[in-house]
Amino acid sequence: MSSIEAVEKRSPLYAVGTAGKYLILALGTFLTLGPVVWTLWVSLTPSDVETNVTTFGLAAFADVFKKIPVWLYIWNSALVTAIVAVGQMLSAAMAGYVFARFEFRSKKILFSLILATMMVPMQVTIVPVFMLIRGMGLADTLLALIIPALPTAFGTFLMRQYFMGLPAELGEAAEIDGAGPWGTFFKIYLPLSTPGLAIVGILAFNYHWNEFFRPLIMTISDQNFTLPLGLVTLQGNLGTGSVSTVLAGVIISMIPALVVFVFGQKPLRDGLTAGVGK
Known part of the structure; x- marks a missing residue:
């Protein structure tokens, strides 16, 4: 100093x-x-409406499981989120690889159109998407939440930029050794793109685990509700003074996202800083 x-x-x-x-x-x-x-704190300190006595414990959390089928909602959310996250990772990797490594007619125009979809709010496209889903006979099913969410414009852009940062000589060497386009992608480039795929997967999980708008439009039956939508049925407890029950449901919905953040923090950080230094 x-x-x-x-x-x-x-x-x-x-x-x-x-x-x-x-x-x-x-x-x-x-x-x-x-x-x-x-x-x-409020979820751990519920108050009795009649006696106005506050106790410390997990009574509010137990009350959540009594009032709504939490395990069913968790299963629906986990199934939808897992399939969407894996599907977005695969579709983004394949699309990004094509835009980064192949030359074809109208490539720039098509990529610009994909990026333009990021500027269109979901509220604008939800009606035509719902009409298509209903025409396919998938209304009020979990597939109605999965299929439209598989393509991702942001993930395609991210993986394209990531693949463009990888050496092209790796693919050329694989072609000399007799590898085809699929073999080059799955055996050479895909394993090297793990940090980028981690970003796409973690962001997809956090977004779709907490998603409320699309499940509200696409699903009607209780057995197809995801956890954020199912927790809305607890709002009647606000009128009875059982605010702790509602907030306990909120805490339950936060736990998986918190776990993914804790364990996915290092892959996410590595993916964001990949290519900064040699």
């Missing part, structure tokens, strides 16, 4: 600046975690 840096750290302005940074970080932490902590 130089003498100039030592003098600067002893100055009052440096201390004020450091305190300001910690204050801003503390404020951001409070605004981010405050609602979550409050939700967890």
Whole structure:
């Protein structure tokens, strides 16, 4: 450490600046975690409406499982989310590889049209998508939530950029050794694209696990509800004062996303920083 840096750290302005940074970080932490902590605390401290007695425990969580078929909703959400995440990883990898490594007519126009779909809100396309799903006889089924979500414009763009960053010499060497287009893709490029696929999969999981709008439009029967949609049936407890039951359901829905974030944080970070340095 130089003498100039030592003098600067002893100055009052440096201390004020450091305190300001910690204050801003503390404020951001409070605004981010405050609602979550409050939700967890209220769910663990339910109050009896008649006696107005507050107890600490998991009674509100048990009440959630009594009022709605939570395990069914969790299974529906897990099935839809897992298939969509894997499907988006595969479709994005294949489409991104084609746009990155092959030359064909109207390639740039087609890719621009795919990117343009990212600018169209879901609310604009939900009606024609619903008409197509109903025409296929898939209305009020889990397939109505899975099939339209398999293609992903953002994932295609991300994987295209990722494949363009990989050496083209790898594919040329594989072709010399007799590998075809599919063999080159599955044996050479796909294993190298794991960080990019991790980003697509984690983002797809977090989005579709918490998705509410499409299940609300596409499904009618209770047995096809996903967890976010099924938790809406708990809103009647707000009128009876059982707010803890509603918030306990919210906490239950947050646990899988939290687990995926904790275990997927390293692959997500590696995928975002891939190619930054050698």
